[in-house]
Amino acid sequence: MARTGQPRLDELSPRAAAAAVRRQLDATDLRAFVRSSPARLIAVGLLLLGLCVIAGVVTATAVSSRQHALDQLLDQAEPDANSAQRLYTSLSVADAAAGTAFISGGLEPKPVRDRYDQAVGEAAAELVTQSSSTGAADPDSRLRAGIAAALPVYSGLVETARANNREGHPVGAAYLSEASNLMQTRMLPMARELQEHRSAAIVATQRHHVRPPWAAIILPIVALAALAGAQWYLARRWHRVLNPGLLLASATLVALLGWIVIAGSISAVSTVHGRDDGSVPTADLTESRILVQQARTAETLKLVRRDASGDYDHTYDDTTAKLTALLGEYPGGAPGSGNVGTAREALDRWKGAHQRMNDALARGDFPGAGSIAIGPGANEAAASVDALDAALADGLGGTRNTLRANVSDAARVLDVLAPGALILALLAAGLVLAGLWPRLREYR
Structure with a gap:
């Protein structure tokens, strides 16, 4: 029985009946939509x-991970690399000083002896520093152990x-040559490998x-897109253009994203400066110091062995050629350029002294050649080598300070x-909740 005042469908014309059915379905969909709106709103809120x-x-x-990596670089990796560089350099200095002392004959001058003793002592101290800072589980422990085992053997041969x-x-002279051979073929290659590994850790960081920290950039953007979509949904459902809470939440995420990009960019730029003005020139200057000592060792061994084969001259020429190239390519505006x-x-004074030394040897004037090699004059080889090494050491100090300042x-x-x-x-998140809460209360 149909309700009073409402005709039955079979009493209506086909067109009127179809229209009545559509009206009933629309009313049903509307009631279902209204009933589901709170759930949708809650789902949107939870998503946001x-x-x-x-x-x-x-x-x-x-950000914490990156900052921790930089702090570790500053507190551990860089000091380890500096220690390895000092170990490498000290061993080279010791080898060159041993040859210089030997040329003096008899009791060598005290400054020359002190230089050798200081270099050996510094090498031993850096071995201890390396061991205490990295531990036995470090993969480079074999290198430290090899150098530590060979150092007393080398010192014994020199004595x-x-x-x-x-x-x-x-x-x-044969014992000194054996000691230098041990240093050049075993100890220095291990020290070089150790130093390269420590420097590689800095470069990797x-x-x-x-x-760019892509996850930290993309997620705020995704959240912003979701907030924009939520505001569009609310505008359609409640016919309001803006939701103050969601608008403020969007502004907060924009501020966060801007902070990430700006702070990250500044940090990255400082890191690049630390690499270009610190790590790279430090590696060049370290290599230069090693080349100086290798050339000096070849020069002194030629006098010790009174070698006429040209092998030591070949080593000296090749080494100084590499040194000249490194110094010539050093950037003019980089730290340590002065x-x-x-x-x-x-280096130019040293090359001139070395040529005069060879000329004296060619005349058979061995005492004169020895005087040029180890004499106290400012234009002699010894003084030139000391000035060259001191300048490179000062430059290394400047590049290291630049690296540490930029990393900091x-x-x-x-x-x-x-x-x-x-x-x-x-x-x-709180602003999202504040923006959606008034809409949820409408369903209470």
Whole structure:
């Protein structure tokens, strides 16, 4: 029985019946939509809250990880690399000083002896530093162990050579050559490998740091897109153009994204400066110091062995050619460039002294050649080598300070970003809740 005043469908014309059915279906869909709106609104709110919180957590984690890596570079990796560089250099200095002392004959001058003793002592101290800072589980422990085992053997050979030299025994030169061969073929290659590994750790951290933290950038953008979509949905459903809470949440995420991009860019730029003005020139200057000592060793061994084969001259020429190229290619505006200019002048004086030494040897004037090689004059080989090495050491100090300053700047820029990202993300989540709450209350 149909309700009073409402005709039955079979009493209507086909067209009127179809229209009545459509009206009933539309009313049913509308009631279903209204009943489902709170659930949809809650789902939208949970999605926005989750995206805001996840964006904050991911950003804070990424920033903390990067800052920790920079702090570790500053507190451990860079000091380890500097220690390895000092070990490498000290061993080279010791080998060159041993030859210089031997040329003096009998009791060598005290400054020359002190230089050798200081270099050996510094090498031993750096071995201890390397062992204590990295531990036995370090993959380079075999290198440290190899150098530590060979160092007393080398020192013993040098002392035997000196003892025989004081007694006037020619065999002393053979012992010194054996010691230098041990240094050049075993100890220095291991020290070089150790130094390269330590420097590679710095470069790897710098390379990783200049890459953008994509997750920390993309997630806030996704959250912003979701907020924009939610505002469009609310505008259609409630016919309001703007939702103050969602609008403020969007502004908060925009601030977070801008902070990430700006702070990350500044930190990356500081890292690049640390690499280009610190790590790279430090490696060049370290290599230059090693080449100086290798050339000096070849020069002194030629006198010790009174070699006429030309092998030591070939080593000296090749080594100084590499040294000249390194110093000539050093950037003019880089830290330590003034010291490199001083080093070039000292290298020119040394080459001139070396040529005069060879000319004296060609005349059979061995005492004169020895005087040129180890004499106290400012234009003699010994003084030139000392000035060259001192200039390079000063340059290394400047590049190291530049590296550490830039790494410190890169880390400090990120100091408050990690907690700030969490605070801003939670603030955005709170603003989302504040923006949706009035709409939810409409269904109570």
